[in-house]
Amino acid sequence: MKKLVKNNFFVLILVLVIVMAVMSGMSDYFLTADYLLNATRFISETSMIGLGMTLVILTGGIDLSVGSMMALSSVCLGLTCQAGIPAGLAAAVSLLVGIAGGALNGYAVCKMNLPALIVTLATMGLFRGIALGISGGSAIPIPKSLYFLGQGSIGPLPVQLVITTTAYIVIAFFIYKSNFGIYLKGIGYNEEVAVFSGIKVTWNKVKAYMLSGFFAAFLGILFTCRVSSAKADYGSNYEMDAITIAVFGGASLAGGKVSFAGSYIAAVIIVLIRLGLTTAAIQTEIQSVIIGLILILAVAFNNFVASKKKIEI
Amino acid sequence: MYKNRKAIKALLVFYVVILGVMIVKAPAFFSFENAIDILLNTSTTAIAALGMLCVLLVGDIDVSVGAVLAACCTMTGILAKAQLPLAAVIMGAVAVGALLGLINGVVVTVLKLDAIVATLGLLSIYRGLLIIITKGSWINGLPENVLKIGQGRWLNIPIPVYITVVVALIMWFILNHTEWGRNFYAVGSNQDSARLSGINVRLTRIAAFVVCGVLVGAAAVIYTTRFGGIQSNTGKGWEMTLISSAVVGGASTIGGEGDVSGVFLGALLVSALGTLLVFFGVDALWEQAVQGLIIFISVASYAVDFKKLKLRLSGGGEKE
Numbered sequence: 001m002k003k004l005v006k007n008n009f010f011v012l013i014l015v016l017v018i019v020m021a022v023m024s025g026m027s028d029y030f031l032t033a034d035y036l037l038n039a040t041r042f043i044s045e046t047s048m049i050g051l052g053m054t055l056v057i058l059t060g061g062i063d064l065s066v067g068s069m070m071a072l073s074s075v076c077l078g079l080t081c082q083a084g085i086p087a088g089l090a091a092a093v094s095l096l097v098g099i100a101g102g103a104l105n106g107y108a109v110c111k112m113n114l115p116a117l118i119v120t121l122a123t124m125g126l127f128r129g130i131a132l133g134i135s136g137g138s139a140i141p142i143p144k145s146l147y148f149l150g151q152g153s154i155g156p157l158p159v160q161l162v163i164t165t166t167a168y169i170v171i172a173f174f175i176y177k178s179n180f181g182i183y184l185k186g187i188g189y190n191e192e193v194a195v196f197s198g199i200k201v202t203w204n205k206v207k208a209y210m211l212s213g214f215f216a217a218f219l220g221i222l223f224t225c226r227v228s229s230a231k232a233d234y235g236s237n238y239e240m241d242a243i244t245i246a247v248f249g250g251a252s253l254a255g256g257k258v259s260f261a262g263s264y265i266a267a268v269i270i271v272l273i274r275l276g277l278t279t280a281a282i283q284t285e286i287q288s289v290i291i292g293l294i295l296i297l298a299v300a301f302n303n304f305v306a307s308k309k310k311i312e313i
Numbered sequence: 314m315y316k317n318r319k320a321i322k323a324l325l326v327f328y329v330v331i332l333g334v335m336i337v338k339a340p341a342f343f344s345f346e347n348a349i350d351i352l353l354n355t356s357t358t359a360i361a362a363l364g365m366l367c368v369l370l371v372g373d374i375d376v377s378v379g380a381v382l383a384a385c386c387t388m389t390g391i392l393a394k395a396q397l398p399l400a401a402v403i404m405g406a407v408a409v410g411a412l413l414g415l416i417n418g419v420v421v422t423v424l425k426l427d428a429i430v431a432t433l434g435l436l437s438i439y440r441g442l443l444i445i446i447t448k449g450s451w452i453n454g455l456p457e458n459v460l461k462i463g464q465g466r467w468l469n470i471p472i473p474v475y476i477t478v479v480v481a482l483i484m485w486f487i488l489n490h491t492e493w494g495r496n497f498y499a500v501g502s503n504q505d506s507a508r509l510s511g512i513n514v515r516l517t518r519i520a521a522f523v524v525c526g527v528l529v530g531a532a533a534v535i536y537t538t539r540f541g542g543i544q545s546n547t548g549k550g551w552e553m554t555l556i557s558s559a560v561v562g563g564a565s566t567i568g569g570e571g572d573v574s575g576v577f578l579g580a581l582l583v584s585a586l587g588t589l590l591v592f593f594g595v596d597a598l599w600e601q602a603v604q605g606l607i608i609f610i611s612v613a614s615y616a617v618d619f620k621k622l623k624l625r626l627s628g629g630g631e632k633e
Contacts, residue, residue: 129602
């Protein structure tokens with residue numbers, strides 16, 4: 001039992017069960033298959049934005065530009081489709097924009113040695129501004145062929161759920177089983193040591209930022225396909241959601257320690273709380289208070305457990 | 314200290330370039346009224362950015378300032394509507410700011426959380442509570458005696474500008490000539506050595522958060538009285554403005570670096586950008602992109618080594 005309490009993942013599952021129990025008590029619709037399947041659409045969107053952030057936090061950085069990148073990719077998708085480019089190619093262009101944006105962040109952070117918080121704060125304004133500028137601020141319709149990505153299902157499962165879960169598994173596999181993960185972890189723990197161990201610190205860090213941009217852009221596409229039009233004001237404050245998810249899931253902002261399963265469960269918990277409270281007709285303001293409290297308490301608990309661990313060693 | 318000087322240098326170069334371009338492109342920019350207008354816009358940002366500077370100096374960050382501003386504005390509005398004297402209104406707003414700053418500081422230091430995570434959580438808690446308490450209503454129709462602060466002029470210069478100058482001078486004195494101020498730098502540069510030299514690190518960090526809250530409270534009084542009304546979503550995204558002001562002005566997010574003059578120049582640049590772009594005839598849609606680009610460039614310019622650049626320029630035509 002003692003060991004289980006110390007395991008962050010176990011605590012998250014416990015919180016999830018409690019949340020489910022409370023929500024189903026508050027609303028009769030909550031524990032039905034339809035409701036939960038529909039909820040997975042939102043869950044997968046939120047968890048995808050957390051995935052890129054988790055990667056960046058692993059290197060000890062932070063990426064505030066994800067929400068803006070999502071809007072930029074959405075607008076790019078809309079505009080390229082409007083220009084008559086086939087849907088598949090248009091989506092590829094959006095993803096490339098995401099990777100390029102991530103590369104810009106990575107370059108400024110790693111090559112110019114600027115703090116990640118500041119660089120991504122600036123690019124947050126920049127990406128959102130470009131999205132606003134090129135779209136003219138208006139909503140752009142997307143072709144029907146793309147609707148499948150956001151509204152279709154594979155068997156009984158929504159498309160987003162399949163894509164995001166696959167993405168999580170692939171990334172977790174690479175991080176836990178390949179050198180890339182070891183490099184990132186090493187960089188997060190101690191960058192200087194990583195340099196002296198012969199790890200290509202710059203390139204690996206830039207890769208993490210590019211992946212973050214990529215997933216933000218991917219989310220932009222999925223989101224656009226769900227709501228059927230592209231717009232420049234999507235994803236505002238998503239960076240806060242992403243940080244909340246990563247940290248709630250057990251990541252340390254100092255770097256070197258993250259949990260992908262934890263991030264996924266954290267996204268599930270946060271979205272279920274939001275949806276559940278909405279279904280139970282509770283004010284959004286109370287939701288924001290509850291989510292804030294959960295974030296602080298969860299992180300305080302994690303730190304408490306971590307400090308206990310240190311003493312035992 | 315060296316890095317900070319470099320940031321200020323970069324910023325000054327930036328100002329010269331911008332002003333140079335303005336002389337050619339839009340001479341109308343250089344009018345007394347316009348200068349006053351820009352200074353007025355800068356006042357709230359500059360005052361609060363100085364508070365943010367203190368938090369950054371000790372190596373923390375406060376992203377809840379937007380919600381704190383909204384809370385202080387609401388307090389100002391409520392007290393002013395109750396026909397209380399001016400001093401009481403100001404005291405009330407500042408007290409709310411100090412209280413919320415104290416909560417921030419205690420949560421960060423006692424629970425030992427990352428400042429960004431803790432204040433992020435507190436941001437959503439404050440905002441939620443504020444809207445629950447005020448029921449999302451707007452406050453307007455403030456009495457004349459209070460509006461004087463934000464809208465009045467003395468010697469043809471708006472009162473907020475005087476307040477900003479006074480606050481900046483006080484902060485300069487505190488940060489450079491008092492033990493408390495120097496402790497901020499010491500704690501931010503190296504917490505362990507600060508503790509070993511007998512500084513109460515936790516108290517210093519809490520003090521930084523309280524100072525930030527107090528200054529945001531002062532900014533809130535100006536903000537409320539200048540516009541004469543408050544919406545419930547006041548200050549949304551304001552934390553980004555303040556952080557970029559401080560950082561463009563050379564404050565380091567790791568702690569221990571930054572000073573009042575730099576942050577003041579940074580706040581001036583960030584809040585004057587809007588006006589500048591209008592004079593340039595930039596389409597309103599592209600405004601945010603250009604603002605982001607300029608902040609990005611000014612931050613990136615710190616990475617440029619001026620000495621090397623000078624050598625290269627004087628060397629003449631030497632390749633990279």
